[in-house]
Amino acid sequence: MLVIGDYNWSTIPRERGILPRFIRYGSQCARRQGLRPIHDFPDLLIPEDEWKGRIQQATEHKVMPVFYFRDAGVLAKSQGRTNWCWAYGITSALESVQLVENQPHVRLAPATLGWTVGWHNVANWCSDAIAAVAERGVASSVYAKDGITNPKLFEKGWEEDARNYKLSEWFDVETHRTEKETVKQCVSLLLTGLPLYVAYNWWGHALAIIGIEWDEAEKYNLRWIGWNSHGDGEIVLTGSRGVPDEAYAPRSSTFSIAKDY
């Protein structure tokens, strides 16, 4: 399993998948997009001295999305040579929310978000990806494979299918205070059973964070469990490398009218 920490991050190849956030935290623009500032929910935040016990409880009770992924046997995605990590990360977050809602696992096709960037193999803002998923959704992988950018290779009906898989409401993490404050917000959200859609500026990459582990050998005593899109699935980030520069937690998804109903 890939482990990225402060000791080896410089050896990790840089991606070109994300553009720096421009929507101001807590602004009307952010709120209109469904990004509710986490500080609107102060009772959600868990004090640092409770993290250890709460992480142990969450692990014992299998609360975090990582357990749902493992239980469902979710397979890793591969963005291939595309710069569309911004699509793959949010898609994994959407899949995990649906599992927590006890909806059946449906593997989704991140490539069906490519309309956001005009089907060009370029980077994107996470906020634009969030808006795209809210507006049109993500189709299932029956309609499009991983790693492609050409919609002509999609199966017909993908746009209709994508309406089944949307996210409309999010918690927004404020990452412009201290690193520790960011960690606190992220930990609190993960322990509520929510995944995080995150971006790392040092990496130029977006992915989903689906769990945390307590490890007193690491900074903040945390190991961050990510779901990556390089064909690897679970990875671990430690130290400051695990603390995201942007983080969003989806709150609820559309109810899928999948064929098995």
Place this chain on the structure above:
Amino acid sequence: MKYPFSFLWLFLSPLALAANPSTTDTGIILIGPTGPIEPGEYVQIFVEGVAEDQVQTTLVKYWPRTRTVIIPARLWTGETFILFTSKSPGEYIIQVIGAKNNTVRYAECIVTVGGEDPEPPNSPWQVVIVYQSDKMEELPYEQLLMLTSLSFRQRLLDAGHLLVKGGIVDRDIKDARGDIPTVLAPYLNVCSDDESFPRVCIAPISGGKVLDFPLPQTEKELMTLLQTTEGRE
């Protein structure tokens, strides 16, 4: 009780009685109640065919033993009997085994203890938990666990219940058409906006009316609710 008796506790007293019905091989007869008795009711099962000098070599056995009392005794007039009672409904076998002239003697009788049929196992439920996603931070931790714990869902399944697909649902959930999902509509529709959330909505797995309750504070209380609620077909 019909006959007066002396409390001579003769645990090993050889009593052979014929009940109705009874089976005897060698002259031991058990005479007991002709119909079912009430739980906790004391009855006498009279034993005939066992002489006083055979008491020490005659055994009394019975099954089941749980919550059952057997007291061999003798009346002042000399009749021997077995005093029987049990608090649990069911069928009980009383056996008397003796020996005479190098011959094994045996008799048994069946006593039926009546009463109401045991409660049928509670029917399993289809379960939906409805919550308000913008009030998650107000949920006590134990309730949050019921919404998010994979282990809890497995325990629910192990108990025979079914968490409906999509059954951890925000009050305002919509499907791709913007409608209330058809599968969840029966559950969401019983939840009034005037009521407190989160709520647990249940329906018999075999179908029936949907019932809704405030989500109990703990998993244990929820399981108790599921076990004790009667289904309404």
